[in-house]
Amino acid sequence: MKKFLIIGNMNAITYKEIFPLIKENKVWLGVRSATGGMWFDITNETSCGTRKVVNGKLLGNTKSIWFTNLDHAKRHETLGLYKKYNPEEFPKYDNYDAIEVGKTCDIPLDYKGIIGVPITFLDKYCPDQFEIVGMMSGVKDPVFANGNDGRAKFYVNDKGVYARILIKSK
Numbered sequence: 001m002k003k004f005l006i007i008g009n010m011n012a013i014t015y016k017e018i019f020p021l022i023k024e025n026k027v028w029l030g031v032r033s034a035t036g037g038m039w040f041d042i043t044n045e046t047s048c049g050t051r052k053v054v055n056g057k058l059l060g061n062t063k064s065i066w067f068t069n070l071d072h073a074k075r076h077e078t079l080g081l082y083k084k085y086n087p088e089e090f091p092k093y094d095n096y097d098a099i100e101v102g103k104t105c106d107i108p109l110d111y112k113g114i115i116g117v118p119i120t121f122l123d124k125y126c127p128d129q130f131e132i133v134g135m136m137s138g139v140k141d142p143v144f145a146n147g148n149d150g151r152a153k154f155y156v157n158d159k160g161v162y163a164r165i166l167i168k169s170k
Helices: 010-014 019-023 119-124
Strands: 005-009 038-041 050-054 057-062 064-068 115-118 130-136 164-169
Touching (some): 005 010, 010 019, 010 064, 010 119, 019 130
Antiparallel strands (some): 005 064, 038 057, 050 057, 115 164
């Protein structure tokens, strides 16, 4: 397989063509952080949410990340977990048998079931520490999970959550 490094939008993680490659460890994120986006030279005509001028050049920020199949040391760094599972802090989804963890740093170290984490988790994903089980999505595909009540999102106390990657500790 050819080696590659591609700049893409962070939400591409959720695409039905991309996520199965991530789940199968054929594609992963590069060393760069998944938060904060990237700054590019832009023209005044370019629509870009956040702008700034540096050394007389107009820059725009986009929520971009690196997709790659080049191995790197950061990919093998385990995440230091410190929290213990507490059902009050980590509620189960209303319509799927998994717990909601809103921040990667809060993943409980002692939970053995399926955990829903934000897509930015992939920035710290170590395949030796976690298994990617699937992703919450409205797509009808065996790689993706939908709520068991037919709704395309996961819900906690009747409130929908944004796309979640489903993981299990190894």
